[in-house]
Amino acid sequence: MTDCASLFTPNDSCAAGARAGAPADAREWMRAPGKTDAAGIHRLVADCPPLDLNSVYTYLLLSEHFAGTCVLAGSGDALEGFVSGYVLAQRPDVLFVWQVAVHERARGKGLGLRMLRHLLRRPGLAAVQYVETTVSPGNLASRGMFAGLARGLAAGMREEPFFEPGLFGQASHDDEPLLRIGPFQAAAA
Numbered sequence: 001m002t003d004c005a006s007l008f009t010p011n012d013s014c015a016a017g018a019r020a021g022a023p024a025d026a027r028e029w030m031r032a033p034g035k036t037d038a039a040g041i042h043r044l045v046a047d048c049p050p051l052d053l054n055s056v057y058t059y060l061l062l063s064e065h066f067a068g069t070c071v072l073a074g075s076g077d078a079l080e081g082f083v084s085g086y087v088l089a090q091r092p093d094v095l096f097v098w099q100v101a102v103h104e105r106a107r108g109k110g111l112g113l114r115m116l117r118h119l120l121r122r123p124g125l126a127a128v129q130y131v132e133t134t135v136s137p138g139n140l141a142s143r144g145m146f147a148g149l150a151r152g153l154a155a156g157m158r159e160e161p162f163f164e165p166g167l168f169g170q171a172s173h174d175d176e177p178l179l180r181i182g183p184f185q186a187a188a189a
């Protein structure tokens with residue numbers, strides 16, 4: 001197991017946290033998705049390699065049944081970001097973040113981090129004390145984003161083996177180790 005907590009000082013309230021607190025653009029909006037968003041989410045994820053592109057039906061289910069743990073972001077009429085997640089049935093203090101997609105034109109402005117923090121501030125997620133996700137070793141942008149989330153929450157981040165390449169059957173797929181951030185108080189987001 002790799003312990004990433006030593007990569008940063010837990011109480012360092014970082015610049016990323018501050019930058020991620022305010023919208024980069026006055027027209028930015030964030031909200032829970034609805035079923036009429038699913039086709040647009042599918043297009044956005046298609047534009048965001050290396051994310052696995054799931055079926056439109058999957059995004060319909062997420063938008064309809066898991067809207068409380070998913071967030072959609074945009075600027076004016078343009079869809080710019082999406083986070084899907086769910087609370088683990090057996091461990092209700094864990095929010096599992098499935099996919100984070102930020103359109104290329106909106107990257108590097110803190111949107112990914114703002115969406116994650118927006119989710120954690122929802123009253124329905126007040127009991128969440130851990131965020132778990134899987135991130136392939138080479139996805140530096142995603143690793144940087146989750147490290148920024150941990151810093152902002154003054155929480156540790158640990159990494160352990162989870163979905164190894166052999167579990168994906170015939171399909172060639174990167175390793176997907178688990179990142180676990182916490183414990184924290186969701187209100188800290």
Ligand SMILES: CC(C)(COP(=O)(O)OP(=O)(O)OC[C@H]1O[C@@H](n2cnc3c(N)ncnc32)[C@H](O)[C@@H]1OP(=O)(O)O)[C@@H](O)C(=O)NCCC(=O)NCCS
Pocket residue numbers: 015016019020048049050051099100101102103106107108109110111112113114134135136139140141142143144145146148
């Ligand atoms: C990963 C992704 C969601 C990040 O979105 P983003 O809005 O650009 O990220 P943010 O601006 O919120 O970045 C937050 C932190 O991540 C890090 N980061 C972002 N992009 C990075 C990059 N290309 N390389 C290294 N670090 C990066 C930075 O440390 C940044 O904090 P900083 O203020 O200290 O610079 C976006 O790049 C994306 O959609 N990529 C394609 C799909 C994907 O890989 N999704 C994640 C799968 S788990």
